[in-house]
Amino acid sequence: MLTNRYKLFIIQAIFTIFSIVLIGFVLTQDVSKEFTMLKVVLSPFSAILMLFFLLFIFNKVIKNFDDQEYKAKVVIVSFIILAIVLVATIFGINTIMGFLRSIDKIIFILAMILCIVIFFLLRIGNIYTMATITGMAQAIIIYVIFIY
């Protein structure tokens, strides 16, 4: 199982979805509990519409999971993407904790990120998307361990 690249990509995507649910649970622990039901129900629908739009636009499935060794340049670029995504995710979570302290806005942003992950899972399978997903999951876990 751990030698097949496609199965590894699916496992990583499921892990990222789980960690996004976890960070949503963590961030909504100490915000104010006063909200209107309409806002909370309506906020994830924008992400669903965005996902349908992206799936209609990119109707070509790209899956590059060959059984070859990568070149050094590709590996270095993927590690740079991973580091950028990791730093950006930690900075973004700090920003959310700073001044977006209400449930509906947090659900909106997390649903948008979840939409991007599901789009990668369904359409683009690459080493670069794998690096992006890895950066998101690792940054969320680092935030939960050290800062929360």
Added chain:
Amino acid sequence: MDKRMTNLLIASIIITYSFFIFQSLERGVEIKNIIKVVSAIIGPAPMILFLYFLFSSRDLSKLNFQKKTNKIISSVILVASLIFTMAFIQIYELFFNKFGDTNLPILLNSIILSMYVLNLSRIKSVHIAAALSGMGIGISMFIVFIST
């Protein structure tokens, strides 16, 4: 390597981590504490999956695991990494809080174990195994003998 070896590794991991969970829940059974401990246990999982993704196309039949063992160099690496780890934890305790009170030993132990499994199944380098063993022995020696 073998099926028996992996079974033994998994059994030791489960037993030690159940003790870790009980020990860290003595500080107070809250939902925040449980989330922190669980995320410290599954902490290195995304990075390890990414490394498996990179190394999955390696041809293992070319590597000779038995012929290349140099015992003197690998034992020197083990002692050096042991001393380096103990010095690093001592410097950490000077500036931050006590090492045994945080979730850091659980995170380091899970990083070491998962890297060990990756090294056994994919990379097969003796020097990396020696360095990881030195780090593990250093952490347990520091907690048993030096810290009170």
